[in-house]
Amino acid sequence: MSSRLRAWLLATPATLLVLVFLVLPVLATLATTFGDPKGPFAPYAAFFTSKFRMAVLWRTMEVAVTTTLISLVVGFATAWVVARAPRRIKSIMIIAAVFPLLTGVVVRSFAWLVILGKNGILNDALLRIGAISEPLSMLYTQGAVVVAMVYLFVPLMVLTLVGVLEAIPQDLTEAAASLGATPSATFRQVILPMAVPGLIVGAVLVFTGSFTSYATPQLLGGERQMMMGTFLYQRAMVMFDWVGASTIAAVMVVVTLATVLAMSHLARRLNPVAG
Amino acid sequence: MRPRTHPLLLAFAGLVFVFLLGPLVIILGAALSDTSFLTFPPRGLTLHWFANVFQVEAFKRTMLTSFLLAIGGTALSMTIGIPAAYALARYRIVLPRALANLFVLPILIPEIVMGFSLMKSLAIGWGMPIVASLLIGHALLVLPYCVRVVGASLNAFDFSIEEAAVSLGCPRWRAFFIVVLPNVKPGIIAGFILAFITSLNDVSVSIFLTGPGVSTLPIQLLAHMEQFFDPTIASVSVLLMFVTVAVMAVVERTLGLTFLTK
Incomplete structure (x- = not known):
């Protein structure tokens, strides 16, 4: 048996699984949006002219971008500390970041439900110290969704960036220092450019993850803070509007793929090692 | 020689870890509270809610x-x-x-x-x-x-x-x-x-993909949360966290947890 044939035989089951059960169904979903009797682009025209649907799209963008920016800053600062910590402390910190990461999204969103609820822990504490006289309504606001999303994605960002920061050779920063660069100059001219590809990878993961999330906006945003994921579910399973739901799906696929492609292009251009 | 990390940055990272682990500690506390509502710190300790998990047919299934x-x-x-x-x-x-x-x-x-x-x-x-x-x-x-x-x-x-x-x-x-x-x-x-x-x-x-008669635990939890707000959900969450701990132990023993930073 030639090695080409053997290679293909071994790879065929997995290839078929993805092609038949993923690529085909997703293409079918996309095709649904073009088969409308009112014309091939009618569902898109309906989507992009509807005030409500555009509001959902913009809200989702806003939440995803805010979550990404906060996660970048918080994640970078934390990863910086983790990467430079002594061995033992570093492994404790990594455990502390992996634990929430591997805990399910329902459990992690539920925690914020308990904290931010009307009779929740935060209101309880604020009432007790007398900072407020009536419980605040924090749930079902954009802020609640963003906080829970940041909580969801910071561990991912930290773990991504720890790897990136550790890969920067110590010699480089030492060389910069010995040539007279101040610590802040070393940071801006050596470390930051080297970390950019990693920051971009982290940003893509967080943006696409929060843009397409379902459980968190469902639990903490509710009907009032509808996002693309919850909107898709509602269209499909509550209103049985499959063309509408497929259009939302198509918009989500295009936004995430465009983000991944644009950002990986950017990462290649900004990579100081390859460039 | 590594330059020292700025103390403010250390304090910030400390706060981040409190932010990451605090909510999970709160769930643990709420699961142990002997009140019929979710509260933290727990008032009186009980394992009643864990027992209750196995009495709810939908959770068991x-x-x-x-x-x-x-x-x-x-x-x-x-x-x-x-x-x-x-x-x-x-x-x-x-x-x-x-x-x-x-x-x-x-x-x-x-x-x-x-x-x-x-x-x-x-x-x-x-x-x-x-x-x-x-x-x-x-x-x-x-x-x-x-x-x-x-x-x-x-x-x-x-x-x-x-x-x-x-x-x-x-x-x-x-x-x-x-x-x-x-x-x-x-x-x-x-x-x-x-x-x-x-x-x-x-x-x-x-x-x-879940449908009449067949559901998964996270989907059941999601549905339960929208109707009830009792410590049973916190107990299920804690049980799931135990699974996470077991998973981490296995990864640590095989590839090492630092594998996840690569």
């Missing part, structure tokens, strides 16, 4: 479903993912480059879109039973973990050892089982356990 689904979906995915990972590592030159990307497609396509499309095609279009479409959905969901984590181990494997076995007269398929597989066992175990936890926690794919 979906727990079993989720567990079996995670094992079954991951096993299915491994069975077809390991040969694919092997082919990619061993015959890199003869296979098209795009193939490796095909296997990570389930990560690239939004999960919720995947769930919706699978429901439309598999469950409704092709009339597959709920359990079968759930199994396929979960196998797809975890395929990238199977192929990538096992692939990382295979890329570090020296295939000349396998060639040595073959040239000494060992049949190829047998060499695969007695030479290659034992050498990548850590990757397989770690990949399996990461895939397992991903499947166990999945919401976005399952929410579309």
Whole structure:
């Protein structure tokens, strides 16, 4: 048996699984949006002219971008500390970041439900110290969704960036220092450019993850803070509007793929090692 | 000599870790409280709510479903993912480059879109039973973990050892089982356990594929949370956290947790 044939035989089951059960169904979903009797682009025209649907799209963008920016800053600062910590402390910190990461999204969103609820822990504490006289309504606001999303994605960002920061050779920063660069100059001219590809990878993961999330906006945003994921579910399973739901799906696929492609292009251009 | 990290930065990182772990500690406390509502710090300690988990029929049933689904979906995915990972590592030159990307497609396509499309095609279009479409959905969901984590181990494997076995007269398929597989066992175990936890926690794919009579634990939890607000949910969450701890212990013993930073 030639090695080409053997290679293909071994790879065929997995290839078929993805092609038949993923690529085909997703293409079918996309095709649904073009088969409308009112014309091939009618569902898109309906989507992009509807005030409500555009509001959902913009809200989702806003939440995803805010979550990404906060996660970048918080994640970078934390990863910086983790990467430079002594061995033992570093492994404790990594455990502390992996634990929430591997805990399910329902459990992690539920925690914020308990904290931010009307009779929740935060209101309880604020009432007790007398900072407020009536419980605040924090749930079902954009802020609640963003906080829970940041909580969801910071561990991912930290773990991504720890790897990136550790890969920067110590010699480089030492060389910069010995040539007279101040610590802040070393940071801006050596470390930051080297970390950019990693920051971009982290940003893509967080943006696409929060843009397409379902459980968190469902639990903490509710009907009032509808996002693309919850909107898709509602269209499909509550209103049985499959063309509408497929259009939302198509918009989500295009936004995430465009983000991944644009950002990986950017990462290649900004990579100081390859460039 | 490493320059010292600024104390303010250290304090900030400390706060971040409080932010990361605090909410989970709160759930643990709420699960132990002997009040009938969720509160923290717990007032009086009880294990009553843990016992209650096993009295709610819906939790018992979906727990079993989720567990079996995670094992079954991951096993299915491994069975077809390991040969694919092997082919990619061993015959890199003869296979098209795009193939490796095909296997990570389930990560690239939004999960919720995947769930919706699978429901439309598999469950409704092709009339597959709920359990079968759930199994396929979960196998797809975890395929990238199977192929990538096992692939990382295979890329570090020296295939000349396998060639040595073959040239000494060992049949190829047998060499695969007695030479290659034992050498990548850590990757397989770690990949399996990461895939397992991903499947166990999945919401976005399952929410579309569960149906009358068949649900998974996260979906049941989600439904329960929208109606009730008692410490039973906190107890289920704590049980799930125990699973996370077990998963972390296995990953640490196989590839090491630092594998997750790569």
